[in-house]
Amino acid sequence: MAKKIMCMGTSSHVGKSILTTALCRIFYRQGKRVVPFKAQNMALNSYVTRDGDEMGRAQVAQAEAAGMEPMVDMNPVLLKPTGNSCSQVVIMGKPVGNMSAKEYHQGYSLKAFEAVKEALGRLDRDYDTIVIEGAGSPAEVNLKANDIVNMRVAKYLNAPVLLIADIDRGGALASLVGTLELLDEDERDLVKGLVINKFRGDVSLLTPALEFLEKKTGKPVLGVVPHIEKMGIDDEDSVSLQDKQAVPTDGDIKIAVIQTPKISNFTDFDALSNEGDVSLYYVQDAADFGTPDIVMLPGSKNTTEDMLYLEKSGIGQLIKKHAEAGKAVIGICGGYQMLGERIMDPHHTESDNDEVNGLGLLGMTTLFAEKKLTSQVKADCNNLGFMGQSISAGNLAGYEIHMGQTDFTRESDSHPFVIEERSRTECNSIEGTACAKGNVFGTYIHGVFDNDEFRRSVLNAVRITKGLESLENTRNVMAEKQQSYERLADIVEQHLDMDKLMEIMGENN
Known part of the structure; x- marks a missing residue:
């Protein structure tokens, strides 16, 4: 005992x-x-x-x-x-x-x-x-x-x-x-x-x-x-968001994480916030959007309601203008779904909304299923075109938690992630979407930025567009924990x- x-x-x-x-x-x-x-x-x-x-x-x-x-x-x-x-x-x-x-x-x-x-x-x-x-x-x-x-x-x-x-x-x-x-x-x-x-x-x-x-x-x-x-140490829940940075501070790269009402798994961004050249802040109102280099759309427990919030608050329009200007936008899980054209929930698995329009930055639609997919994954990133650079990184570890089935509608988009193992079972599954313009991508993989090589490659791509030198990765997130x-x-x-x-x-x- x-x-x-x-x-x-x-x-x-x-x-x-x-x-x-x-x-x-x-x-x-x-x-x-x-x-x-x-x-x-x-x-x-x-x-x-x-x-x-x-x-x-x-x-x-x-x-x-x-x-x-x-x-x-x-x-x-x-x-x-x-x-x-x-x-x-x-x-x-x-x-x-x-x-x-x-x-x-x-x-x-x-x-x-x-x-x-x-x-x-x-x-x-x-x-x-x-x-x-x-x-x-x-x-x-x-x-x-x-x-x-x-x-x-x-x-x-x-x-x-x-x-x-x-x-x-x-x-x-x-x-x-x-x-x-x-x-x-x-x-x-x-x-x-x-x-x-x-x-x-x-x-x-x-x-x-x-x-x-x-x-x-x-x-x-x-x-x-x-x-x-x-x-x-990872925060437990959204109550700790009260202590998060709400305005950008000094840093070569400013990252705005959109704090939707039903934000989930915001720990996805902790590894980014701890980079010495990054100023990461959370945005709840359009007036606080600022001039970020990267906009991050996080996961959501109620994706359709959070998408409606983006439109009503004016933040959605700011994200579209940010992308139209060629600046970077990245979505994880529910945020990835919001980057698409439509989100459909006929079974009302999350809310009473049958269907909502997405931001339209990626060519895809998402249909919510009644069964949730939960799995640990291992994946490779192959030739992700991002901000003028081609990013490849192997043996990415992360996990999936979502109820949506995403279908691709735009041939010009690429799908740079390949899941090679899901829940300890080998597979070969195409995952994620990146636009042809090279400034918007999304993935279902939570924890993808905990992978040191991939995280630094994404940041360096943005550094180069700003005329800054690339930095060597000097961190090991797991060892830091x-x-x-x-x-x-x-x-x-x-x-x-x-x-x-x-x-x-x-x-x-």
């Missing part, structure tokens, strides 16, 4: 995911077989495992920190918001349908908990340590009866809980005391320690507050974790009472 520790928060975005990631790396470095777990994720940033199962992005980072391959047992329930208080419900990596918040919470969530218990049973059998993440706050009294991600999990496992508060936003002490007050007595008993997160300044000035907190609650404060700049996990673990280990934590977990018995 595995040892357990559960990270809960006084609210969303207090750092539960990050501290869970840190503990995974700390225990991994101790030689333990450690696995992350979150019963239910509500997120638009998702990932596809080798077996073709869809799961939340946060548990992928945690798995990497734990030195293991992501698997769906780490996140058995995934809710992907589609709009109008509805979500696509994904159980053990497979969609089971769209449900309203009321339908899910009052009629289905406790059924989904059966999948949670089965996944926990397998992890408990196979691993030494399970680091569990909660969601939001465990003290939401209106949701508590049907909540399957917080105290229901802790009580099912009899898992000790760390309660985390974000002091950077203010009110940390009140939120800790208030959360504990709203918990039932048996739930309070499971809370074995408190953690103050995202602290800035001299921690000695906080000592009186910590002493008061321990006296008031009867719970030990296990540590004060500092605010960590430039963490280099591992360095980020090490740095995070070092900081948390330094500021957390690890001896007390081990005692709480029963590791010293």
Whole structure:
């Protein structure tokens, strides 16, 4: 039977995911077989495992920190918001349908908990340590009866809980005391320690507050974790978009990522944003479009609604003018579909729209199917004509998550990607589209810019059009992620009472 520790928060975005990631790396470095777990994720940033199962992005980072391959047992329930208080419900990596918040919470969530218990049973059998993440706050009294991600999990496992508060936003002490007050007595008993997160300044000035907190609650404060700049770890969900750059800064290449209302998998652009010659910013309004060198259209959980948003907001017209001027436009997944001529959804898989017009920058139409394609892929890029350059790159790794079947309508367009392996099965599938003019292309492959050679080749093509010299690739994104996990673990280990934590977990018995 595995040892357990559960990270809960006084609210969303207090750092539960990050501290869970840190503990995974700390225990991994101790030689333990450690696995992350979150019963239910509500997120638009998702990932596809080798077996073709869809799961939340946060548990992928945690798995990497734990030195293991992501698997769906780490996140058995995934809710992907589609709009109008509805979500696509994904159980053990497979969609089971769209449900309203009321339908899910009052009629289905406790059924989904059966999948949670089965996944926990397998992890408990196979691993030494399970680091569990909660969601939001465990003290939401209106949701508590049907909540399957917080105290229901802790009580099912009899898992000790760390309660985390974000002091950077203010009110940390009140939120800790208030959360504990709203918990039932048996739930309070499971809370074995408190953690103050995202602290800035001299921690000695906080000592009186910590002493008061321990006296008031009867719970030990296990540590004060500092605010960590430039963490280099994938964001969990769109709440973190509030912290993203909204205006361009200094950089040879300015990239505007269009932040549509239902944006998904914006982690596709993290590797680009970390390039030294790039200024990457997010655009929600036409007035903030600026003068980018590259426009990026991201994935979407509701492609037709996001396409209508582009037209109504005026951003769509700006993208067309940008492309007409010969400047670069790139679309990923839903953004790729929007670059085409039409998007058709006769089965209403995403919305009530039967059909919407696309931007018309690529010769293709997309018909939504009722079955979702989820697969990891390996692909080659062969002679992608982009900004006057011919780009080729082999052994590209990524993943697909989409429900659309795309048909090509323009013979002059090229299709530069070839998928050679899909879900560990060899294939030879043409993928992606590039216009003859050479400034617009799109692909279904998420994570394509995590491939170092391809990313630098795309940026260099734009550099050359601006009269700038090409740069050698000096980065290894995968190695950088591992360095980020090490740095995070070092900081948390330094500021957390690890001896007390081990005692709480029963590791010293």
